[in-house]
Amino acid sequence: DGGITQSPKYLFRKEGQNVTLSCEQNLNHDAMYWYRQDPGQGLRLIYYSQIVNDFQKGDIAEGYSVSREKKESFPLTVTSAQKNPTAFYLCASSISPQGGEKLFFGSGTQLSVL
Amino acid sequence: SQQGEEDPQALSIQEGENATMNCSYKTSINNLQWYRQNSGRGLVHLILIRSNEREKHSGRLRVTLDTSKKSSSLLITASRAADTASYFCATDLNDKIIFGKGTRLHILP
Numbered sequence: 056d057g058g059i060t061q062s063p064k065y066l067f068r069k070e071g072q073n074v075t076l077s078c079e080q081n082l083n084h085d086a087m088y089w090y091r092q093d094p095g096q097g098l099r100l101i102y103y104s105q106i107v108n109d110f111q112k113g114d115i116a117e118g119y120s121v122s123r124e125k126k127e128s129f130p131l132t133v134t135s136a137q138k139n140p141t142a143f144y145l146c147a148s149s150i151s152p153q154g155g156e157k158l159f160f161g162s163g164t165q166l167s168v169l
Numbered sequence: 170s171q172q173g174e175e176d177p178q179a180l181s182i183q184e185g186e187n188a189t190m191n192c193s194y195k196t197s198i199n200n201l202q203w204y205r206q207n208s209g210r211g212l213v214h215l216i217l218i219r220s221n222e223r224e225k226h227s228g229r230l231r232v233t234l235d236t237s238k239k240s241s242s243l244l245i246t247a248s249r250a251a252d253t254a255s256y257f258c259a260t261d262l263n264d265k266i267i268f269g270k271g272t273r274l275h276i277l278p
Binding site: 059061088090095096097098099100103105113143145147149152153155157158159160161162163165 | 198199200202204209210211212213214217257259260261264265266267268269270271273
């Protein structure tokens, strides 16, 4: 089955700790995205990547970092600099790097602070 | 950057009735998309309408786009309990896809 896999489903972070959220896709899509969703809110763009070894900041990139070493993988690291990390994190991909294409989403990772 | 804004924020209707939700946006777009999200899950793409289209249908869904008013509407006909979800519009902005805050739809039995 083709799709996007996010792991883990639930993640807990201690104060001062960096944590990494995994996102893998086997759709052969060029573009990948990370969004953050707070309760009852819409999605806010953290980072996006249109091609391997390249990525751009979204609207709320501070306190986060990403890498795109392989086409199928786009991990997100939530650093200790992100003071309010509790949220639902969604990874998505699209076939083309041109904006406005249909997005395919993973099932999300809920991150909480201990 | 908030590009799309859905209205209403929440909507409750009886099963079998039609549900209409609206989306307004600020800048010119190439296309507009609608997505559905069930609680605690990822988003699912429903329909994409391009800027040169005025109306599009998919099953019980009808989407309209008025570029002069910078607005779109999503109509779900003959609603079912399974339609209970949040619905988001998304627009393209400089190669990014920006989402609104969504409409929470609740179908009453």
